[in-house]
Amino acid sequence: LITYPKVVAIGEVGLDKHEYQNTKYEKYVVDNQFINAQKALLTEQIKLAITYKKSLILHNREAKKEILEALIKPAVAKALAGKAVFHCCEPDFELLNFAIKYHIYIGVDGDVTFNQEKQEFIKKVPLDLLVLETDSPYLLPRPPRKPACWRCGRSELLRSKKAYPNKPENIKIIAKFIAQLCGQPVDLIKEKTTENAKKLFFCNLIYGFGATKTGEKQLQQKQGPLNMNAFVNQLQLPK
Structure with a gap:
């Protein structure tokens, strides 16, 4: 599946140290063994993303x-520049500074x-790094309210169980809210975040990183033949 041209990304993948209270796993515990297993898997997933562009x-x-x-x-940061996103990014300015330095996109959701x-965090994110997400089925935006129910005569908050799952159409609510929050025209937010999403998820098509024979030939003319095996070996990843 990963070799299929329409598969544009790997993820979401990453690391999670949160102590979840409700889980189906009886022996669930966040300890060093669990964290190290996640780190090993993430290393391999990063390797896959770089290897398969x-x-x-x-x-x-x-x-x-x-x-x-x-x-x-260095090899990882260079390879993922402009091709990675901190999904549903935590409001942490160390993450933001890293994203700015290495051109990693910041995902913002309904929350x-x-x-x-x-x-307050999103106000500091450069517009050219911002992408909008749903994180479906959850993280519904609030408000606006849904139209009044004709049966009961009362409004229902969008963030209600009846409104799940979250849908792509709710992206426009997030865009409008961010526009108001940052004092920018909503059309500008829509235009820039759409442009960012296209660069992020269709970068293979835009920049010619092996998505087509023509694109790969153009890249080779600019940078010389691609030797992905040699490049991946630079990452010093465990076999």
Whole structure:
């Protein structure tokens, strides 16, 4: 499946150190063994993304230190520049500074409409790094309200069980909210975030990284023949 041209990204993948209370796994525990297993898997997933020239959707929850360590290697950072996103990014300015330095996109979801910490964070994100997400089925934006129910005569919040799953059509609600939050025209937010998403997920087609024979030939003329085996070996990843 990963070799199929319409598969544009790997993910979401990443690291998670959150202590979940409700889980189907009886022996679930966040310990060093569990974290090391996640790190090993992420290393291989990064290797896959680079080897097959796919973009990378990164999940991080309370594991900033470990995920930045995985991305800071020069060969990794260079390969993923403009081709990775911090999905549903935590409002952390160390993550933002890293994203700015290495051109990693910042994903923002419906929770920005009700999370004040994320609102202050998003104000600092450069518009050319911002992409909008649903994180379906959850993270519904709030408000606006749904039209009044003709049966009961009362409004229902979009963030209700009846509104799940979250849908791509709700992206426009997030765009409008961010426009108001940042004092920008909503059309500008729509235009820039759409452009960013195209660059992120269709970068193979835009920049010619082996998506077609013509694209690969053009890249070789600019940079010489691609030797992906030699490049991946630079990453010093465990076999």
